[in-house]
Amino acid sequence: MKTHRLGTEGLAVPSLGLGCMGMSQAYGPANESESIATIHRSIELGMTLIDTAISYGRGHNEQLVGRAIADRRDAVTLATKFGIVRGDDGVHLDGSAENARASCEASLGHLGVDHIDLYYLHRVDPEVPVEESIGAMAELVAEGKIRHIGLSEASVDSLERAMAVHPVSALQSEWSLWSRDIEAEALPAARRLGIGIVAYGPLGQGFLTGQVRSPEDFTPDDFRRSNPRFQGENFQRNLDLVREVRDLAGEKGVTPGQLALAWLLAQGEDIVAIPGTKRPARVEENAAAADLALSAADLDRLESISPPGGWAGQPSTFGAAATSPRPA
16 A cells, blocks of 8 residues: 655555544444454555544444554554534534543543544634644644644634644545535645645545445435435436446446545545445455556546536535534
């Protein structure tokens, strides 16, 4: 697996990692033993950037990851996040210095480790200056509890202000042929500031695998049932687009998902993708995309198939804006 460097502080990670959220929430039921087998297979294949968050399953996901890596901690680059709080009173943001420290301590306990390799502010809290959040994270770096700092779905202004406090190694944002909003402002800013990109959702919430044929494919508790892109006329229009992706993949003898991942990795050496899955077989399929080279003609064709804004319907705000005010 090719190594990419994120940021200016020497964080080296594989070009592909593993997003673990779906093992604990949002994408229907998961089997714990199969999830752990998936993490193990990812590590075996060199996809050693393992991504979780304290909010995923309200701590369950970190505990799951902790069990999976207990006997192979040194083999992985461990990334987790704080700032989205899920509780009985709903979902809200808390980027305060107090929560940064408390969440870090909780995450270390869940994961069973003495340090976190990459610690993200999951979302910038509009009620807390980003300088406060990053300042608290910088203290955690100085104490050896975290090694590198990241932000997720941050604005250009937040990136610039954060960098004035402490170097930021990574910006994690949704990015795929399905969702290209990052390309307008955040991507150029991150590159100007020397911040690497970690792309979540690189398979378009599963749509770019070509396996989704009907909204009825989803279990009742799968959040995609409420995503406008998976509903009505939008769904049919998007099926037509993914069919074109599938056609090109067939011509190249690869899967649509592999083609989508290869397109993303072709966008630059500062980009890492963390496709999520709950099954070892999917990890094996994703890993093969790291060796897939696309020609200029392939990239031009994909650009014509899926330009920015080309998909029908607004993407879901799951995990981002779907938050309520902080409880009093």
